[in-house]
Amino acid sequence: MDGIALLTIFVLSVFVGFEVVSKVSTVLHTPLMSGANAIHGVVVMGAIIVAGKSEPNSLELWIALAAVLLGAINLVGGFVVTDRMLEMFKPKKPVAAAKEGGAA
């Protein structure tokens, strides 16, 4: 793809990136950062692409495979740890109901 098309995509993505997180509450800063972290784990795709075109048994191949390993850790670990954070955000109604009783 030519440079200008990629540049266009880049600039528009910057604006979308700003826009989607502009209204996040402090409560979700950490999970959001962690979720974004997981998303850039797709870097593993790049690692697979370069590993696929490296010569067998070459230095490049082993570097590329190291990248595959690191990228996979980023991708899978990132999503799983973020999910663990978010599963705690389920509001538990009974406790909230107990609170209604006392507060003046």
Add this chain to the structure above:
Amino acid sequence: MSEVHVDPTWVQLSYLVAAVLFVIALKSMSSPRTARSGLLIGAIGAALATGVLFFSGIKLANLALILGFLVVGSVVGLVAARRVKMTAMPQLVALFNGVGGGAAALIAVVEYLVVDSDDLLFLIFTVATVIIGSVAFSGSIVTFLKLQELMTTRPVVIPLGKWITILVAVATLAGGVWLIVAPQQWLLWALLGLGLLFGVLFVLPVGGADVPIVISLLNALTGLAVAASGYVLDNVLLLIAGTLVGASGTLLTNLMAKAMGRPLTATLFGAFSGTTAGGGAATSDRPVRSSSANDVAIMLGFANKVILVPGYGLAVAQAQSTLRELADLLTEKGIEVDYAIHPVAGRMPGHMNVLLAEASVPYEQLKEMDEINPEFSATDVVLVVGANDVVNPAARTDKSAPIYGMPILDVDAAQQIVFLKRSMRPGFAGIENEILFDPKTTLLFGDAKDSLNKVVSALKNV
């Protein structure tokens, strides 16, 4: 390697779908109700794109090895993410971020070695990926070591550190330009090394309390490295995903820096000037008032309004549920109870919310700093559990303190303040807290969970 691979249309459309899913994921993660399903959408996007890649017709030599490393990496990530304690979660995120940046840098190195192109844009983006990726990698590793307390959490100021850092930065940039003008393989390796060195030098002088902002910044940097690698590999999805993370991460970093009340530059370069932990005048052998769990229970039991200030110490002691039990008990007695959550309570913005949610504290009871600060003057008792820096008035008064300028919870406005503390040791930022010596302050020493349990059982008899 001269043949140019062009992805078939259906592959490109799949990547477009994945990109849209990423945008929806980020948007959904901005609201507590939709956050979890949003994350799932993101995961589906990533799985779709990675799956499609294998059938896109790209050259896939070494397939068995690739799949093997993919599986091993996935298992390592899965196990690490499953096993980590929620208190140690920030450093794991830093580590995941670091390896992502490292992967991006290595990709650019391999592409350079394999392709051997002298196209100007290709070289520019290769250099950018290598530098940004390696900085994000080594910076994240140092951040991890700091948070894991495998090294000092204080700012590390090396003699002439400022000049060394500037020198390394200039050398890195000069090397990058040189490589673009006159491509040579050894330069690429040198750049990788310089980038790693700069990442270390860049994070070392950052004080403990500012580490969360740095994690966020490094996360944005990795995003940019991934975007640049997308350019190198001519892969639009990497470009979009990386840019989305880079942009949203930059904004998020800014929001966090604002929550801490300091411009980003002050956070990052504050330690360059050699400001070490302040508060030297205060020494720990001054008298404090310590008390028993019974007295604390009586104080709480006869209050009208109580505010709980949870800090990292609470999480370390795994005492979130005990604190909730105490809150429930007080509420039953007709006492108004709120949790005051400082934006950076715990180790990262929002970290405390996650930890309390783990203990089923409904998030409606969690009040953010701006909302709760005016209420302290009308509060009878503030119970500070394992927090220190976020209530330290040195942030308002002591210009030499590393936390100077950070907005704090105004607990000193309350009638009485109770600290549950393990010892007189200062907080993560390493500075003394004057409130501890205030006549209206009572200290209850001990493990947060033990102390809370004692207070709860004493309170049942009040």
